[in-house]
């Protein structure tokens with residue numbers, strides 16, 4: 071896949087880009103702490119569409135005992151940042167991972183591929199999924215167009231929720247748990 075080449079990462083992850091190591095450190099600290107709050111002792115992490123590998127690197131630095139597997143569909147990303155070459159729309163991991171991260175990836179997938187990817191993510195998630203996908207509304211109202219790739223699928227939050235609902239319960243701030251997974255207080259989660 072040539073779209074996610076050297077120029078892509080230089081353009082969207084340079085100065086004023088989507089996010090950087092420091093911002094990922096804040097987010098990863100929060101996600102990992104929420105897992106701990108819910109009693110999840112994270113031992114395995116799967117990072118889907120890992121890009122520059124910022125999540126993997128944060129885990130390796132801060133929690134070296136945790137096993138992190140990172141995959142990406144981009145040959146350039148895999149060669150440069152050492153991931154496995156996989157397309158999440160076509161690849162179902164054999165095992166499960168305590169925490170699955172899919173950060174700003176699925177807006178690149180068409181509807182059919184998205185539906186397959188969610189099936190694969192559901193199959194891979196034992197406890198918690200961190201999922202960020204900007205919606206059509208987000209692109210129109212929040213996203214800074216200067217540092218963001220806008221050549222993506224722009225779908226409604228309602229459409230995304232409909233696809234996720236059979237597999238996941240939303241617990242806020244991008245976190246989802248498998249249906250019938252972790253017990254949550256009613257006002258912690260929405261279905």
Ligand SMILES: C[S@@+](CC[C@H](N)C(=O)[O-])C[C@H]1O[C@@H](n2cnc3c(N)ncnc32)[C@H](O)[C@@H]1O
Pocket residue numbers: 074118119120121122123124141142143144147156157158159172173174175178179
């Ligand atoms: C916007 S970047 C996000 C990178 C990283 N998750 C982050 O937040 O820093 C999108 C990444 O998703 C990857 N990607 C896109 N489609 C994919 C697919 N079907 N399977 C796996 N990775 C994919 C791209 O190669 C790219 O590295």
